Amino acid sequence: MPGTTNPQLRPGTPDDLPQLTALYNHYVTQTPVTFDTVAFSPEQRQTWLSHYADHGPHRLLVAEETGGEDGGEGGGRLLGYATSSPFRPKPAYATSVETTVYVAPGAGGRGVGTLLYEGLFAALAGEDVHRAYAGVTLPNEASVRLHERFGFRRCGVFGQTGRKFGRYWDVAFYEKPLG
Known part of the structure; x- marks a missing residue:
């Protein structure tokens, strides 16, 4: 990546919240990838961040x-x-997780999503997790390729699931065995 040597993976921290929020807000305001429709402040995302360890x-x-x-x-x-x-x-869903990947504008197509999923699935390998699930707003070929490369298989498509930017969007659901 231009200006980058060996991107490093690490757990997210509260210090990352402004950048995490800005990155996510790009997808909120510019794409149908997430069905949130109003940008967040870092303060509004603190509860979201607190769910991770x-x-x-x-x-x-x-x-x-x-x-x-x-x-x-x-x-x-x-x-x-x-x-x-x-x-x-x-409670019966405790051994299932939903996974997501968001790549910063300008960093797509450079292996960042692959690096992130490699790290995430390595971290989950020792956990009591049986299945991973992911939803992909269609069309999104990059996300479809990423999920299929990591062994996710398409389970189905919910048609016209969400309305954003004046139109309805389909969402494909994927699953991956982990345990």
């Missing part, structure tokens, strides 16, 4: 631009993030 099934990993050979941690530009979140709130 550096252990357990619910993770937040960030890919950070390092700019130097030695890497380093903190203070760099975030190139993207990946999460594993509760799939549904009922």
Whole structure:
């Protein structure tokens, strides 16, 4: 990546919240990828951030631009993030997670999403997680390719699931065995 040497993966921290929020807001205001329709402030995203830990099934990993050979941690530009979140709130779903990847504008097509998913699934390997699920707003060929490359299979498509930017969007659902 221009200006980047070896993007580093690490758990997200509260210090990342302004960049995480700005990155997500790009998708909120510019794309149908998320069905949120109003941009957030970092303060509004604090509860979202509090759901993640550096252990357990619910993770937040960030890919950070390092700019130097030695890497380093903190203070760099975030190139993207990946999460594993509760799939549904009922107890029987505890061994299922929903995964997401968001790549910063200008960082797409450079392996950031792959790096994030490699790290996320490596982190989940030791956890009591049986299935990962992902929803992909269609069309989104880059996301479809990423999920299929990681062994997700399409389970189905919900037609015209959400309305954004004056039109309805379909959402494809994918699943991946983990345990």
